[in-house]
Amino acid sequence: MARSHACPSCGAETAGARAALDPDLRLMIARCPRCRAPFLRSKDPLARAVRNTARVVRSILLFAVRAMAIVGALAWTFGLSHYVAQQVFVTRFGDWRPWRGLGVLLEPGDSGRGLLAAMAIAALVAGVVVRIVWGHLSALAAGAAFISALGIAFSIDVIVALLEAWLHWTDRLAWIYTGPTGAEWLSRWAAAALGAPGFILGWFVGGAGRAALDWDVRRRWRRTYTRAKRRART
């Protein structure tokens, strides 16, 4: 909303009057809509600088908060995927491929169900976080971004092991790779895939949460609710 200004000549409200830069004086000049008297409209440079700085700081802080939220969701998902992959697929069956670990997870009386529940909750939380942070992206783009970020998280220890192997090779001329194997790496994806339904549910829950945080959406809801109440009364 425009700021209120009174005409110095007749006192009329001139908030709607548009100021234009005068090429000769290099000043913003507006004209009173009632008496046509010209007057200056200049913003206080100090206040403007403070406002602009506050906006930049807010954007930087929100960038940091959102990045931390995404990193948290990634860490949570990565930790559980790694644990489930190691405990269920790799340790017991050596591999993920025949999906034999699923039987363990669904077996009654086994701790596998607890792991599955933890995986679902992690994926739900990740879905909520992704929707709130990346809600400005399309569902496809946000999903692709999260899967890419998860891929990077899953590959960090592979990259570190490759760097170590490279360092060892240059020193001893022997290639020694101590990172996760391909089967282990794929087992993490298989474990993460178990949380996919939870992630999709979290996406919709996050959408509702995001809307609840939005003032415009809340106003639309209030109006709809008031109209419905009025209709019910009449």
Add this chain to the structure above:
Amino acid sequence: MTDRKATAANPARTADGEWVSTIAGDRVCARCGFNLLGQPIIREEKYGLFVARCPECAAVASLQEYPTMGRWARRLGALCIALWALAMLAGSFAFGGVLTGFTMLVVQAGAGPFAEVIQEGHRLWLIEQRGATSQNVYYSTAVSEAWWLQQDHAAMLAKAGGASRAFLAASGAAPAVAIPGFIFGVVISVAAMHRRGWRMALLTGVPIAIAAAFLSIIASPAGSSPGSRWATDIAIDTLETRLMPAALALAWLAMIIGALVGRPIVRWLVRLMLPPRLVTPLGSLWVCDGLAPPRPDGARRPPSA
């Protein structure tokens, strides 16, 4: 502020317009901060507004809205500039210090094979001197300086595979300077938004120069005890003149690449993490490269002509 009317002694007209009064209080020029006390108040001819012209910078000062800028605004501005300059200086020294440490790591990795050859030669010499078996010789990396001075250094280096082997061993630790160098380049590209292209690339040389100064200070030989030195130190002393410039050059190259691609990466990250409404205040990241600033509605503008 009180204004004094023009007297009969003063001329009633100036080149700018009708002289109606004189500024009799403190009023600073909004552009240069000069005090306009004593300047004539003129009714300019185009709009009939009361204005004064600054005698220092010739800017027209509006008199109907008093600017709240004063001496404190200038002081605050100077303080901000000083703090920024200090932060940049401290950052350059911090980057230089970190690069010094990682460069030493690379040099140490490169000197490793040569250090092993020195150590083995010294061990054999000790066995020969004492007439003992290899099991009885205390395994230590400390090497007698007298023994080292008698050796053919070039032949020992050749036995270790020469400089090419040292460079190969150093390349294993190259990511230790390349990765931080790239990150520092990205940081510099955002911190120095007033620079573009090769001028910004040159700016990355400041931390490199600081690192080079640090390395020249710490490159002096260090002894483990009187008359003896560590084999690694001897190997580093022999190879540092070749490995240090190479490691620093790699760090600089990574910094230049980071500086050149840094701003597009940051812009992409900002667009990824923030909705368009919050991207707009960071529009200087676009403007500094001559791009159209992002719009609050998220719509892309056609490239500026």
